[in-house]
Amino acid sequence: MRFQRITIKDHTAEANLFARRCFIAILFVAVLMTLLISNLYYLQIERYEDYQTRSNGNRIKVLPVAPNRGLIFDRNGVLLAENKPVFSLDIIPEEIENLEQTLADLSVLLNIDKDQIDDFKDDLKKQRRFKPVSLLKRLSNQEVSIFSANQYRFPGVSIEARLARFYPYGSALTHVLGYVARINKKDLQKLSEAGLVANYAATHDIGKLGIEKFHEDKLHGEVGYQEVEINSKGRIIRTLNFQPPIPGQDLVLNIDINLQLEAQKLLNGKRGSIVAMDTQTGGVLALYSSPSYDPNYFVHGISSKRYKVLLDSKDRPLINRATQGQYPPASTIKPHLALAGLEKGVISAETRMFDNGKYQLKNVSHVWRDWVPWGHGWVDVKKSVEVSCDYFFYDLAYRMGIDQISETMSEFGFGDYTGIDLYEESDGNMPSRGWKRARFNEPWYIGDTISVGIGQSYWTATPLQLAQSVTTIVNKGRRLVPQVLSGKMINGKISIEPEKELRPIAIINEDNWDLVLSSMLGVIEEEHGTGRTAFKDTDYRSAGKTGTAQVVSIAQDAEYDADSLKEEHRDNAMYVGYAPYDTPEFSVALALENAGGGGSQAAPIARNLMDYYFENKTQQLSKHD
Amino acid sequence: MTENSAWLRTKLTPNSQPWLARIHVDGLLLIGLLALMGVGLVTLYAAGGQDMDLIQRQLVRLGLAMAVMFFVAQIPILAFQRMSIYFYAAGVLMLLGVLFFGVMGKGAQRWLDLGFVRFQPSEIMKLAVPMMVAWYISRFNLPPKIRHIILGFIFVAVPTLLIAKQPDLGTSLLIASSGIFVLFLAGMSWRLISLVTVLASLFAPVMWFFLMKEYQKQRVLTFLNPESDPLGSGYHIIQSKIAIGSGGVQGKGWLQGTQSQLEFLPERHTDFIFAVFSEEFGLLGILALLAVYCYIIIVGLLIAMRAQDAYAKLLAGSLTLTFFVYVFVNIGMVSGLLPVVGVPLPLVSYGGTSMVTLMAGFGILMAVSTQKRLVSRQ
Numbered sequence A: 001m002r003f004q005r006i007t008i009k010d011h012t013a014e015a016n017l018f019a020r021r022c023f024i025a026i027l028f029v030a031v032l033m034t035l036l037i038s039n040l041y042y043l044q045i046e047r048y049e050d051y052q053t054r055s056n057g058n059r060i061k062v063l064p065v066a067p068n069r070g071l072i073f074d075r076n077g078v079l080l081a082e083n084k085p086v087f088s089l090d091i092i093p094e095e096i097e098n099l100e101q102t103l104a105d106l107s108v109l110l111n112i113d114k115d116q117i118d119d120f121k122d123d124l125k126k127q128r129r130f131k132p133v134s135l136l137k138r139l140s141n142q143e144v145s146i147f148s149a150n151q152y153r154f155p156g157v158s159i160e161a162r163l164a165r166f167y168p169y170g171s172a173l174t175h176v177l178g179y180v181a182r183i184n185k186k187d188l189q190k191l192s193e194a195g196l197v198a199n200y201a202a203t204h205d206i207g208k209l210g211i212e213k214f215h216e217d218k219l220h221g222e223v224g225y226q227e228v229e230i231n232s233k234g235r236i237i238r239t240l241n242f243q244p245p246i247p248g249q250d251l252v253l254n255i256d257i258n259l260q261l262e263a264q265k266l267l268n269g270k271r272g273s274i275v276a277m278d279t280q281t282g283g284v285l286a287l288y289s290s291p292s293y294d295p296n297y298f299v300h301g302i303s304s305k306r307y308k309v310l311l312d313s314k315d316r317p318l319i320n321r322a323t324q325g326q327y328p329p330a331s332t333i334k335p336h337l338a339l340a341g342l343e344k345g346v347i348s349a350e351t352r353m354f355d356n357g358k359y360q361l362k363n364v365s366h367v368w369r370d371w372v373p374w375g376h377g378w379v380d381v382k383k384s385v386e387v388s389c390d391y392f393f394y395d396l397a398y399r400m401g402i403d404q405i406s407e408t409m410s411e412f413g414f415g416d417y418t419g420i421d422l423y424e425e426s427d428g429n430m431p432s433r434g435w436k437r438a439r440f441n442e443p444w445y446i447g448d449t450i451s452v453g454i455g456q457s458y459w460t461a462t463p464l465q466l467a468q469s470v471t472t473i474v475n476k477g478r479r480l481v482p483q484v485l486s487g488k489m490i491n492g493k494i495s496i497e498p499e500k501e502l503r504p505i506a507i508i509n510e511d512n513w514d515l516v517l518s519s520m521l522g523v524i525e526e527e528h529g530t531g532r533t534a535f536k537d538t539d540y541r542s543a544g545k546t547g548t549a550q551v552v553s554i555a556q557d558a559e560y561d562a563d564s565l566k567e568e569h570r571d572n573a574m575y576v577g578y579a580p581y582d583t584p585e586f587s588v589a590l591a592l593e594n595a596g597g598g599g600s601q602a603a604p605i606a607r608n609l610m611d612y613y614f615e616n617k618t619q620q621l622s623k624h625d
Numbered sequence B: 001m002t003e004n005s006a007w008l009r010t011k012l013t014p015n016s017q018p019w020l021a022r023i024h025v026d027g028l029l030l031i032g033l034l035a036l037m038g039v040g041l042v043t044l045y046a047a048g049g050q051d052m053d054l055i056q057r058q059l060v061r062l063g064l065a066m067a068v069m070f071f072v073a074q075i076p077i078l079a080f081q082r083m084s085i086y087f088y089a090a091g092v093l094m095l096l097g098v099l100f101f102g103v104m105g106k107g108a109q110r111w112l113d114l115g116f117v118r119f120q121p122s123e124i125m126k127l128a129v130p131m132m133v134a135w136y137i138s139r140f141n142l143p144p145k146i147r148h149i150i151l152g153f154i155f156v157a158v159p160t161l162l163i164a165k166q167p168d169l170g171t172s173l174l175i176a177s178s179g180i181f182v183l184f185l186a187g188m189s190w191r192l193i194s195l196v197t198v199l200a201s202l203f204a205p206v207m208w209f210f211l212m213k214e215y216q217k218q219r220v221l222t223f224l225n226p227e228s229d230p231l232g233s234g235y236h237i238i239q240s241k242i243a244i245g246s247g248g249v250q251g252k253g254w255l256q257g258t259q260s261q262l263e264f265l266p267e268r269h270t271d272f273i274f275a276v277f278s279e280e281f282g283l284l285g286i287l288a289l290l291a292v293y294c295y296i297i298i299v300g301l302l303i304a305m306r307a308q309d310a311y312a313k314l315l316a317g318s319l320t321l322t323f324f325v326y327v328f329v330n331i332g333m334v335s336g337l338l339p340v341v342g343v344p345l346p347l348v349s350y351g352g353t354s355m356v357t358l359m360a361g362f363g364i365l366m367a368v369s370t371q372k373r374l375v376s377r378q
Helices: A011-046 A048-059 A099-110 A114-126 A141-153 A170-177 A185-193 A210-214 A216-220 A257-267 A304-312 A330-343 A381-387 A390-411 A433-440 A446-452 A463-474 A510-525 A598-624 B003-012 B018-022 B027-047 B052-074 B077-101 B121-138 B146-164 B169-185 B190-211 B214-224 B235-247 B273-306 B310-334 B353-377
Strands: A060-065 A079-091 A133-136 A157-166 A180-182 A205-207 A224-230 A236-243 A250-253 A272-278 A284-290 A352-355 A358-360 A367-369 A377-380 A485-490 A493-496 A543-549 A572-579 A586-592 B103-105 B108-113
Touching (some): A011 A048, A011 B169, A011 B273, A048 B235, A060 A236, A079 A099, A079 A141, A099 A133, A099 A141, A114 A133, A141 A157, A170 A284, A205 A216, A210 A216, A257 A272, A272 A463, A272 A598, A330 A381, A330 A390, A330 A463, A330 A510, A330 A572, A352 A390, A358 A390, A367 A390, A377 A381, A381 A390, A381 A510, A463 A510, A463 A572, A463 A586, A510 A572, A586 A598, B018 B027, B027 B353, B077 B121, B077 B146, B077 B310, B121 B353, B146 B169, B146 B190, B235 B273, B273 B310
Antiparallel strands (some): A079 A133, A224 A236, A250 A485, A272 A284, A272 A586, A358 A367, A485 A493, A572 A586, B103 B108
16 A cells, blocks of 8 residues: 655544554464464363373372381291381482581581591482482481481481391391392392392392392382372372382291300301201201301491401401301211212121221322321221221222212212202312313322212312201201291291202112111210210210311321411311201201311310200200190 | 544443543553453462462562552653653663673673662663654654664664673563564555565574574574473473463363472463463463453554554554563463563563563553543643
8 A cells, every 4th residue: 555745644544554553463463362372272182181191290209118028037936137217317419508518517416427428428429419318327316316306407408217127146147147238230230130120119228148138039028109299399298099018028947046046156266167957857957157247237338447357357257158168078978988888889887997097009109097097907887987987988989989989979969059048058079080170181090089088189068068968868868958948927927838858869778878877876876986075975866977177288207286287277177967866856067167176176066056956945845845 | 533443432432430531540451450460369379389478579569560550641641752762862871881880680681780779771671662663753654764664673673682682582572572563553564574574584593693692592492392401491391381281171270280389380480370370270261361461452452543643553552562472472482382581471470570661561551541532632
């Protein structure tokens, strides 16, 4: 539209122009309003479901709730591992205005030292700012009340309670129970491989050792879920839904805590271990490795200083000697070899030979000495076990040959894992030609065989393997797996799980077993029996076998003199045994490092443990009457 | 008077409320404004977490703004017309003052500290620019000649650039549109309009590379793809869209908006209050709210059409359309149509200065509406 140039204002024309432009502006407004509304329509109608879901996702959070870990009881229902509330002082970095000032104030209030502050700062770097970080991991009751009274001064700092494992018997059971500790990266990886990460979403600790580790799946339980409404800062406003976690199973062990404590007492100050088994079920009644350590430190994160002490100690407390200690079994395996010789027909009950103290082979200059320098004179197999005649077993080994020895001893489980429910186990070594070839790339020499006859040479076994093998002899070939776990505690009642068995040793002649068992009785009861002094005047009849293992080889013509040897070069004292002789129920194996003779050092400890076991048993029986 | 406007006068002039007109208050406009303020307070109560202190402070501001409106409405139009050029000149000087002696706040230099009071000269310019352009253009016959339009554009560009430099993109956008609306309403030819549009689009890359600060570029990038940084700069817009979208048709109900009540929405009582409103009152509530805005805009444009002279027409029309720009930009940015620039939802968002300016603008509208007959009687 064109307008004429005029000098006088044409108000009507201007008004019309303006009105038209206003009209266009209204159209413009209408178009833009429509644009806004269609966009809002799109958001609120077309994509309503999507945004609705996202809104709920914003406000509703599913929080995992950790299940309570199953408790662990001994065979008589005594609590061995429990869950106790612990209080930690947590800081949410995001909510703190001046962290340094807050830390300084808290240090004064609660006597926090610099190391703890430094540890906290390390943790802080690994954590996201809105997640709590523990400054103090375990507060005493006094600290809890001091802080609570001052809490108003510290926004963003709070006391958090959770349940943490506590082992009331401390070091007595470390090598059996193990312990739990904070889930680390490695654990997390294993969990994710097993597809269990979700189940551990709220869990703080995981079994790291012992029963806690082996039976983790039973003890842990199932995670629960709490559906909560949260605000943008992650603070929980209210709970919408709760699916409670399923607590872990309460486990009952075969361990008798009193027997275990007695074992600890007996081994106090020594390096060694004891395993006591129920010969009828294979249940592990006591298993103690000395020295031990307090597992409770590990639960809350052991300080590196304290851990270094344990790690560097020359007594090696972290090793479970009962299951990981590999010792030459020495004379303790003479009954086994005797049985094998009888079974294979290499010897008979009547085989006799004259022991002059020096065993020699034709055309070989080497002399194998008996532990009695002048020998035992005329011996048969029974007497050889009783007096632990080396000469007889040198000859037996020579005549059996390594192949037969290796085969028969492997049947007893030597060189193999016992199957105990602990991951910390060594398999020991049952030497053979093939093994020596593979290990040293050397042929097997006849001299090697002869040393194997007295449980030396390359033969090593753990005390647990010895206990298992003695139990096998007692059961005449029935082989039981040593089990720490007895069953579950359900509503205060113990439900026992059946024993586990391995392939039994086939026996041809029952008499051979009886002969070997009676020779072991002879060790205790015959005049020259090596265990006679130790087991004098017991209220029960027991049988056993002593062993004294050479740790270093003694020069051909040198005499063994304990006093002149350094401690770590002294002999290991070993003992295996069982009782009662007629109705066996209790077997024991023990190894004392660098203690000296098996008969003089190991046997008395085994006797004390048996005494304790039978005394307590009669007491319990009389109580029941 | 055209036949058309005469009809409008008989229909819309508040003859029924002569006492309101006598104190220079336009009743129809007042109803719309009060309705908005009511909606604003109700929404603010929800957005602010049921904080009565916040409501009280807002009430004080609304009262002050109403007083300013009432005061401005009493000033004769002729006085505005004569003041325009001085008002504008003073405003530009103050903007230059801000540039050299301004006080920093929130990463921008917007305030001028006069010792006893700190204020933003850019707020003055929201009124001064349309006044200046309207005054200048209305001196000549409409439609304006090209040279007048060019000068008009310069009057707009100077304060716009000064404010954009502070930087305050939202305000400079509002000021630029208020000036341009005057030129548009004055009858600037369509050919020129297309030319300016082309030039503006050519200017955009210049702005991007030379004028915009990093954070402003970031805002634009975020607007183009908010999901690229959901916890950082995209957080506002994502949470806001969730709030609006989850409101659905009927909304979650007053005080029931989880996005706002649980504090997921940022800036929820100021620039993003529309998201709170949408979440709690849904599309139906939005339509009602937009209806109120449309009502005010139509009433404003009718006042402009009925105005006696060109100056009043242009000023009233521009102020009304600028009011719409507030609404459009705010809702557009909150719902993800436009990049986030700091523009409040007029009369609903919590906040002081811009509301006072806005109500002063409505004061001018009321002056135009109610003083016309006084002028015609002279």
